[in-house]
Amino acid sequence: MNGLVLAADAIEGVEVTRAGLFPDLMWLVPLLPALSFLAILFFGKKLPGKGHSAGLAAISVAFVLSLAGFIDLVTGAGPVEKHWVWFELDTLELTFGMNYDFLTGLMFVVVTFVSLLVQIYSTGYMHDDERYSWFYAALSLFTASMLLLVIADNLIMMLVGWEGVGVCSYFLIGHYWEEKPNSSAAIKAFITTRIGDVGFMFGIFALFVIAGTFNITEINHLAEEGEIAGTSLTIAALLLFCGAIGKSAQFPLHVWLPDAMAGPTPVSALIHAATMVVAGIYLVARMYPVFEFAGDGIPLEVVGVIAAITMLIAAFLALIQDDIKRVLAYSTISQLAYMFAGLAVGVFTAGIFHLFTHAFFKALLFLGAGSVIHAVHSNNMSDMGGLRKYMPATFKTYIIGSLALAGIFPFAGFFSKDEIIGGALRAGIDGTRSTAWLVFGSALLTAFITALYTARMCIKTFWGEYRGHGEPHESPNSMTSPLWTLAGLTLVVGFLGFPVIGPFKYWIFAEGEVAHGFEPLYNVVLPVVTVGAALFTFFLAYKWFYRDEWKFDFRKSSFGWLYGFAERKYYLDDLYLGGIVKPIQYPLAAAAYWANQHIIDGIVNGTARGTLGAATGTYMADQNVVDFGVNGAAGLTNFSGGLLRYIQSGNVQRYAAVLFAGIAIFVAVFAVA
Amino acid sequence: MPVAYFLVLSAFLFSIGVYGVLARQHAVLVLLSVELMLNAVNINLVAFSAMLGDAGVPGQVFALFVIAVAAAEVGVGLAIVILIYRNRQSVDVEEMSLMKW
Numbered sequence: 129m130n131g132l133v134l135a136a137d138a139i140e141g142v143e144v145t146r147a148g149l150f151p152d153l154m155w156l157v158p159l160l161p162a163l164s165f166l167a168i169l170f171f172g173k174k175l176p177g178k179g180h181s182a183g184l185a186a187i188s189v190a191f192v193l194s195l196a197g198f199i200d201l202v203t204g205a206g207p208v209e210k211h212w213v214w215f216e217l218d219t220l221e222l223t224f225g226m227n228y229d230f231l232t233g234l235m236f237v238v239v240t241f242v243s244l245l246v247q248i249y250s251t252g253y254m255h256d257d258e259r260y261s262w263f264y265a266a267l268s269l270f271t272a273s274m275l276l277l278v279i280a281d282n283l284i285m286m287l288v289g290w291e292g293v294g295v296c297s298y299f300l301i302g303h304y305w306e307e308k309p310n311s312s313a314a315i316k317a318f319i320t321t322r323i324g325d326v327g328f329m330f331g332i333f334a335l336f337v338i339a340g341t342f343n344i345t346e347i348n349h350l351a352e353e354g355e356i357a358g359t360s361l362t363i364a365a366l367l368l369f370c371g372a373i374g375k376s377a378q379f380p381l382h383v384w385l386p387d388a389m390a391g392p393t394p395v396s397a398l399i400h401a402a403t404m405v406v407a408g409i410y411l412v413a414r415m416y417p418v419f420e421f422a423g424d425g426i427p428l429e430v431v432g433v434i435a436a437i438t439m440l441i442a443a444f445l446a447l448i449q450d451d452i453k454r455v456l457a458y459s460t461i462s463q464l465a466y467m468f469a470g471l472a473v474g475v476f477t478a479g480i481f482h483l484f485t486h487a488f489f490k491a492l493l494f495l496g497a498g499s500v501i502h503a504v505h506s507n508n509m510s511d512m513g514g515l516r517k518y519m520p521a522t523f524k525t526y527i528i529g530s531l532a533l534a535g536i537f538p539f540a541g542f543f544s545k546d547e548i549i550g551g552a553l554r555a556g557i558d559g560t561r562s563t564a565w566l567v568f569g570s571a572l573l574t575a576f577i578t579a580l581y582t583a584r585m586c587i588k589t590f591w592g593e594y595r596g597h598g599e600p601h602e603s604p605n606s607m608t609s610p611l612w613t614l615a616g617l618t619l620v621v622g623f624l625g626f627p628v629i630g631p632f633k634y635w636i637f638a639e640g641e642v643a644h645g646f647e648p649l650y651n652v653v654l655p656v657v658t659v660g661a662a663l664f665t666f667f668l669a670y671k672w673f674y675r676d677e678w679k680f681d682f683r684k685s686s687f688g689w690l691y692g693f694a695e696r697k698y699y700l701d702d703l704y705l706g707g708i709v710k711p712i713q714y715p716l717a718a719a720a721y722w723a724n725q726h727i728i729d730g731i732v733n734g735t736a737r738g739t740l741g742a743a744t745g746t747y748m749a750d751q752n753v754v755d756f757g758v759n760g761a762a763g764l765t766n767f768s769g770g771l772l773r774y775i776q777s778g779n780v781q782r783y784a785a786v787l788f789a790g791i792a793i794f795v796a797v798f799a800v801a
Numbered sequence: 802m803p804v805a806y807f808l809v810l811s812a813f814l815f816s817i818g819v820y821g822v823l824a825r826q827h828a829v830l831v832l833l834s835v836e837l838m839l840n841a842v843n844i845n846l847v848a849f850s851a852m853l854g855d856a857g858v859p860g861q862v863f864a865l866f867v868i869a870v871a872a873a874e875v876g877v878g879l880a881i882v883i884l885i886y887r888n889r890q891s892v893d894v895e896e897m898s899l900m901k902w
Contacts, residue, residue, distance in 0.1 A: 778898030781831075785823050 150197035158275035165268040172261030179261035194236035225281035245610040252606035270296035282342040313390040320384035324374015331367030362423035376408025379438040389453040393498030432472030432563035436570035439465035443577040475551025485540035489532035492614035496526035503600040511596035525615040540622035579662035583669030807848035815841035
């Protein structure tokens with residue numbers, strides 16, 4: 129395992145060159161959106177701008193703080209880890225704590241930045257929504273939960289944030305709940321991710337049993353030292369990965385993410401592209417030593433296989449969608465798989481770098497798609513076309529995002545994607561991971577398909593003749609300015625990870641801390657091959673989708689059977705519905721009905737007849753014996769009550785006299801005794 | 802001063818209260834008599850508290866509680882008396898005998 133040298137002392141080994149002011153204040157960052165959530169929830173309609181002012185103010189300050197903290201961190205201020213005990217039960221110690229290190233700092237900047245842009249954009253996109261204030265409240269709560277998840281120093285706090293983002297995702301997917309498919313999509317997303325969360329929770333329990341603590345740094349430390357090891361640790365890591373599969377929409381739990389596009393488009397950009405879905409990646413990155421050292425890296429091999437499968441099947445599905453947001457959703461699943469692949473083959477930095485760049489260009493693409501949808505009032509690309517003439521700003525920024533997604537130099541996606549592919553190649557050559565070649569092949573193939581579906585999406589949206597209704601118009605400035613900001617960053621951020629000289633790798637690990645994993649294999653051939661292939665793919669897309677006026681039909685080609693297979697989403701939804709939901713729902717219901725009709729009804733009827741017979745006998749006894757007693761007792765009561773009622777005169781003073789007389793008797797009795 | 806002095810005073814006061822409650826017909830005077838009884842109890846509490854020194858501090862605390870409760874009680878009681886007067890133009894307790902069979 130050469131190259132896999134790890135820091136023995138993640139925190140103690142760090143050289144702190146000066147004291148930082150901001151890292152100590154980082155607990156404020158999740159708190160601010162949480163406060164704005166409460167403010168909007170209770171006073172939303174009375175606040176200026178129906179609540180968006182509070183949300184924007186909180187997230188702006190949070191962003192500035194995160195940026196200041198991160199700059200402080202990379203210029204030599206040390207990471208901050210502190211916690212205080214909430215309560216102790218025997219050996220169980222629950223703490224509140226923060227762990228602000230380089231990974232957290234980076235995530236903070238990404239999360240708060242994308243949240244800020246999405247909130248600005250939403251002032252335009254959502255302006256006539258009837259639940260506008262609630263929308264901002266939910267966005268604020270989401271941001272707060274995500275930041276809590278990232279800053280948590282123990283697994284229990286992380287779980288709180290994890291479930292928090294899940295429930296906000298549920299709220300926001302179902303924002304237009306008046307229509308049944310939207311609320312069904314919200315429920316599907318919630319339940320599907322919850323299946324993974326069960327694994328996550330059991331992973332936490334298992335780790336607590338093994339390591340005796342919830343503290344993430346301590347667990348990682350124990351795993352690095354080899355003090356916890358063995359099959360149980362491997363199982364714990366795999367259980368944690370179950371949670372990551374659900375949250376980051378990996379095969380086989382990826383089915384919820386495309387349906388999650390039922391939510392408003394800014395939500396898709398924030399939650400289902402840039403931030404929440406990377407929580408799974410963050411989890412694996414945060415617990416990386418556990419994954420790496422458990423069972424000689426078996427968990428990472430599993431991650432690699434899942435990633436290789438997911439990136440390919442999701443990319444194929446993106447190729448045949450008509451809904452522009454679903455194309456982006458499948459593309460997101462595929463890109464998330466790239467990040468997992470980076471972590472799995474050992475190029476930790478590249479995986480996180482792809483997370484970083486993807487947040488920018490995928491948020492850009494989603495917001496651009498939102499701008500298009502805003503203009504044409506349809507999600508379907510068959511209602512679009514020729515929009516480059518109507519919406520020049522959206523068109524230009526969208527093309528920048530698309531080129532980044534397709535991995536064309538010098539846009540952001542090029543650097544991060546090629547680093548992952550290079551890393552897989554190196555892991556394959558060095559033989560550090562047995563699944564590296566699988567990941568490499570899958571990643572290379574996916575890169576071509578990515579370019580193909582990206583080109584198809586752009587051609588169908590922006591070229592040709594307009595096929596929709598009405599006259600599309602460019603979106604307001606509140607929507608285009610976030611687009612331009614993200615487009616500018618998409619052009620720039622790639623260079624942060626420029627091979628060898630890029631500063632990005634110093635932003636994930638503190639100086640003095642030995643990096644996880646290893647550097648990818650840098651050479652000139654690989655980028656030339658990938659970019660060349662992508663450009664060739666653009667040509668193919670032009671030939672298939674543009675020049676032939678969309679007459680190219682997969683269904684009629686020799687791959688028709690594959691198309692049908694993909695069109696049903698590999699029958700996974702049918703499998704889940706037909707294989708799990710219906711067998712449980714219908715036969716169980718039928719069996720319950722049969723049992724109800726035959727067994728329970730028989731028992732009930734038999735009991736009824738028996739009861740009837742017994743009742744008749746009882747009735748006679750009742751009439752003659754019991755009633756005599758009852759009537760007699762009642763008559764006696766009536767008679768004695770008639771006598772006693774004279775005591776209740778209604779005169780309060782007489783009652784009081786009796787009371788005092790009673791007390792006097794008691795006093796006399798006690799005095800004698 | 803011996804504690805018995807206070808007890809005698811308290812018993813005297815309490816007896817006056819009992820007499821007032823039982824014999825008076827005016828509802829306000831009945832309430833006043835109840836206050837007398839409560840204050841008789843307070844004198845007992847404070848007297849024993851003083852007798853016991855430091856150990857008797859709870860006695861003073863209870864006396865304060867009794868004062869607070871008495872204030873609340875007389876507040877409610879007078880409100881009831883006013884309402885009864887509005888309805889019946891009389892606050893004679895002899896006539897307030899609606900609550901019987």
